Amino acid sequence: MQARVFDPQDSAGQCSAVNALLVEATIRPRVTTHDSLQPHLHFLPDSADALSRVKAVTAGGLAFVLCWEGGSRLGRCTRSACSRAYVDTSRNGRRRYCTARCGNTEAVMRHRSRQSYPKP
Ligand SMILES: [Zn+2]
Ligand SMILES: [Zn+2]
Incomplete structure (x- = not known):
């Protein structure tokens, strides 16, 4: 509930x-x-x-x-492994992660997945 x-x-x-x-x-x-x-x-x-x-x-x-x-x-962290609840106190109200750390982790994962093309 x-x-x-x-x-x-x-x-x-x-x-x-x-x-x-x-x-x-x-x-x-x-x-x-x-x-x-x-x-x-x-x-x-x-x-x-x-x-x-x-x-x-x-x-x-x-x-x-x-x-x-x-x-x-009032939201939940969008990093799938986290989903911790947060109150968005940011100025623009566009927070998506519970902490900057989760946001950075997700950015690194996105970056790595873009780099994972097959090597010759
Ligand atoms: Zn008081
Ligand atoms: Zn999180």
């Missing part, structure tokens, strides 16, 4: 998957200004345990990305 969060081809699936995470995390957002920071959201009280807070921040963060940046920003 949660795997659908990172399938931008399935917009309705992304929404229902993020909603399921929000329900599971039972977030209770509050605007806070502690330590003279700008007003910002906490998804659970600081008294909540660490696992609950991680779940809440993850669910809330994914919801923000989905609603404000669009589902195309």
